[in-house]
Amino acid sequence: MRVINATMPRSGSEFVSRLILLSLESRPQCAVSVTPGRNINHCDGSYCDRIMSSDAVFKSSARAIDAFEKMDSALVKIESPGNDNLCRDLAEQFEDIKWFCSIRNIEDIITSHYNLEKWGWPEKRILKAWRDDLFFYDFLHAKGRLFAISIDNPSSFNTDEFCEFLGIRALPEQARQFIERWNVVNPLSKQKEKAGEAYRSRKIPEDIGTLRVRHPWINSLESRYRSLVG
Secondary structure: OEEEEEEEEOOOHHHHHHHHHHOOOOOOOOOOEEOOOOEEEEHHHHHHHHOOOOOOOOOOOHHHHHHHHOOOOOEEEEEOOOOHHHHHHHHOEEEEEOEEEEOOOOHHHHHHHHHHOOOOOHHHHHHHHHHHHHHHHHHHOOOOOOOEEEEEHHHHHOOOHHHHHHHHOOOHHHHHHHHHHHOOOOHHHHHHHHHHOOOOOOOOOOOOOHHHOOOOOOHHHHHHHHHOOO
């Protein structure tokens, strides 16, 4: 079984990845992360070596597909699925892939990136990626191949539907407790620490309050995002 968490960076993707791994307790507890530049980062070196003979750079969809053909049971997180044709090619070639995504308030995503000095994206890039990703999510959703999780709305999560989509009979106890707590997995403070940045307080972009005035199309896209849940 192949599982992909196709996600926007800083959208709550680590929460979704953790939930999937806890739910697949009898399968390899490992993950591979593919960034927008398509560099592959090891979460478990030995497991990644089993997929690829070396630490590879995914510069084309064709090479990525070669890697996916060798995969057994794994979770792969692919950031910015609308960035190129990688995810679309994977979806068309591997019909058994189970696709997940996380949905988070766009203002919170922008604010989180604003606080990351070394790699945080500017507003313009975030909005483009947010729009491009939605086209891919719509493509999957129309085929019944996407399970979207709203990070901001725990009450919208349906355990039975999640288990059915993932192909498990019931949630393991660890996964059940994880859902009950619904805690942030990768908070801004932790992300800044990983980037070697000091965290003092969360800064708010000065113009975040006018985001929807400056970009009135956001509301309609947000409605489409919310419709992916359930």
